[in-house]
Amino acid sequence: MLERYLNELPDKLLGLGVRTVLALILFAIGSRLIAMIRHFIRRAMERSSASEEAAQFLDSSIKFVSYTILVFMILQLFGVEAASIATVIGSVGVTIGLAIQGSLSNCIGGILIMMLKPFHVGDYIIEGGGNEGIVQQISVFYTKLATYDNQIILIPNGNLANSSLTNVTDEAERRVDLKVGISYDSDIRSARKAVQEIAKKNPYVLPEREITVNVDELADSSVVLVVKFWAKKENYWQARYTMLEDIKYGFDEAGIRIPYPQMDVHLESGT
Numbered sequence: 001m002l003e004r005y006l007n008e009l010p011d012k013l014l015g016l017g018v019r020t021v022l023a024l025i026l027f028a029i030g031s032r033l034i035a036m037i038r039h040f041i042r043r044a045m046e047r048s049s050a051s052e053e054a055a056q057f058l059d060s061s062i063k064f065v066s067y068t069i070l071v072f073m074i075l076q077l078f079g080v081e082a083a084s085i086a087t088v089i090g091s092v093g094v095t096i097g098l099a100i101q102g103s104l105s106n107c108i109g110g111i112l113i114m115m116l117k118p119f120h121v122g123d124y125i126i127e128g129g130g131n132e133g134i135v136q137q138i139s140v141f142y143t144k145l146a147t148y149d150n151q152i153i154l155i156p157n158g159n160l161a162n163s164s165l166t167n168v169t170d171e172a173e174r175r176v177d178l179k180v181g182i183s184y185d186s187d188i189r190s191a192r193k194a195v196q197e198i199a200k201k202n203p204y205v206l207p208e209r210e211i212t213v214n215v216d217e218l219a220d221s222s223v224v225l226v227v228k229f230w231a232k233k234e235n236y237w238q239a240r241y242t243m244l245e246d247i248k249y250g251f252d253e254a255g256i257r258i259p260y261p262q263m264d265v266h267l268e269s270g271t
Helices: 002-047 054-079 082-091 092-097 103-117 157-162 188-201 233-253
Strands: 124-127 132-138 144-145 152-156 165-167 173-182 210-217 223-232
Touching: 002 054, 054 132, 092 103, 103 144, 103 152, 103 157, 144 157, 152 157, 173 188, 173 233, 188 210, 188 223, 188 233, 223 233
Parallel strands: none
Antiparallel strands: 124 132, 124 165, 132 144, 144 152, 173 223, 210 223
């Protein structure tokens, strides 16, 4: 028995080697063919003036399906019949379903995003979990965001489809809200006038939109003013940062004090 096995071993190893070489050739040819098909479809989508997110979604879908078919073909090359593969998949269907339910949810979420179009490539969005950034790519399972500090965030499409979402760049203009505290000794009217004058001089603040300064809270150590003004969506952060700096300088010049948290301790002498 052992002698027979040893005699057949060279032939089996040779056959396995041949199938391995053929599998590598098939994978190389298949990968090249898939790349050509994806390139052809991308060019067709560009000529049809399809949206960028639709092109990205279709491309990632074709890539996923094509490579799945290629893997099945390679398995058949090693003697695994399609019927056997189907039987195995059927027998563990429940297990596979539980294992990939998250992926299926993400895939369905991607389809919903493509159909409802709550955002597009290039939009700045804020999702319910607090992640935010510019949409770079919408694929089958996830959406890629780029933050202003050059980080890449991958958010599952299922999360985006099932949570609240803010599309900041859906409109051309965006309101900026700032909170500034002044001391109780400072005059509110003077502070309001100073802030409005500062805002009118800021190049990022839209002068045609209303600039409001109101009391938002009477806090423990300060009177909190809420400042609201408008800026172009691409100038949002510049407007916010420069206004905060200008308000500090303006208050210093006007003698308006910005307090820090403090505690007054009163000591009573014993009798």
